[in-house]
Amino acid sequence: MDMDLISNILFATVRCGTPLLLVALGELVCEKSGVLNLGQEGMMLFGAVVGFIVAFSTGSLWLGVLLAMAAGMLLSSLFALVALSFNANQVATGLALTIFGVGLSTFIGAAWVGKPLAGFEPLAIPLLSGLPLVGRALFGQDALVYLSFVLFAVIAWVILKSRVGLIVQAVGENPDAASAMGLPVLRVRTLAVLFGGAMAGLAGAYLSLAYTPMWAENMSAGRGWIALALVVFASWRVWRLLLGAYLFGFASILYLVAQGLGLAIPSNLLAMLPYVATIVVLVLLSRDAIRTRLYAPVSLGQPWQPGH
Numbered sequence: 001m002d003m004d005l006i007s008n009i010l011f012a013t014v015r016c017g018t019p020l021l022l023v024a025l026g027e028l029v030c031e032k033s034g035v036l037n038l039g040q041e042g043m044m045l046f047g048a049v050v051g052f053i054v055a056f057s058t059g060s061l062w063l064g065v066l067l068a069m070a071a072g073m074l075l076s077s078l079f080a081l082v083a084l085s086f087n088a089n090q091v092a093t094g095l096a097l098t099i100f101g102v103g104l105s106t107f108i109g110a111a112w113v114g115k116p117l118a119g120f121e122p123l124a125i126p127l128l129s130g131l132p133l134v135g136r137a138l139f140g141q142d143a144l145v146y147l148s149f150v151l152f153a154v155i156a157w158v159i160l161k162s163r164v165g166l167i168v169q170a171v172g173e174n175p176d177a178a179s180a181m182g183l184p185v186l187r188v189r190t191l192a193v194l195f196g197g198a199m200a201g202l203a204g205a206y207l208s209l210a211y212t213p214m215w216a217e218n219m220s221a222g223r224g225w226i227a228l229a230l231v232v233f234a235s236w237r238v239w240r241l242l243l244g245a246y247l248f249g250f251a252s253i254l255y256l257v258a259q260g261l262g263l264a265i266p267s268n269l270l271a272m273l274p275y276v277a278t279i280v281v282l283v284l285l286s287r288d289a290i291r292t293r294l295y296a297p298v299s300l301g302q303p304w305q306p307g308h
Contacts, residue, residue, distance in 0.1 A: 012249075032172050040200050047069065167183055
């Protein structure tokens with residue numbers, strides 16, 4: 001395997017792992033606060049179609065990104081209203097949100113399918129992009145990939161080192177105790193849900209404005225579900241999340257690797273691998289449910305109201 005092929009594989013791995021990393025970071029913060037939102041797929045698609053329409057209509061890619069994040073937050077606010085304010089079942093609400101987001105994005109984007117758009121182009125960083133193997137993968141990407149690096153570092157610091165991270169984790173572990181200490185549990189959880197929606201919208205914008213600059217129905221291709229499994233796979237640890245996102249990203253491009261190596265393996269079979277890997281990971285994790293629960297936020301998915 002030559003150096004150019006390895007460099008191309010690493011470059012494609014980072015690109016494929018970026019939307020997974022973005023949406024999984026948002027879901028991680030959401031679950032750290034004790035809220036399980038299964039609506040990531042719907043929010044990604046809604047963010048993708050809104051971002052594409054805005055960028056196509058105005059010519060501003062960054063305006064498309066911002067409004068895609070706002071679109072994700074809009075859907076997540078519906079989840080917060082139903083699941084947190086009205087105390088509805090979080091699993092059922094998240095599933096309903098995904099169905100709603102998928103249908104809404106299909107309806108809104110019907111007239112925009114297949115229209116071309118000049119999306120984000122790679123921005124090579126001088127000197128660093130020329131490094132062997134990792135130069136192009138880390139320093140020859142587009143602006144949204146660089147933004148994902150920054151967001152990962154900021155979120156990791158907030159969760160592990162800041163007072164805000166401690167508050168979010170306290171609310172997720174024991175909301176009654178957090179409330180007794182004077183922490184606004186519902187406000188913290190609502191903000192965490194909104195942040196998760198913004199990150200899902202950003203991941204959708206990456207798909208329609210950078211990864212494949214166009215709009216197509218169901219273009220997220222199950223990435224929202226994979227991201228949910230990724231958070232569990234990472235045991236709710238932010239550094240494992242980065243590794244897991246790029247591992248799943250690598251699994252997504254194995255068919256390209258096989259073609260580069262000249263292996264006679266059907267591409268459709270290899271394209272199934274990310275989803276097969278998701279199922280295998282979930283099965284393996286279910287075999288050690290006790291250990292999984294040790295790392296999960298104690299109140300994850302449990303409704304809470306003041307005084308109850």
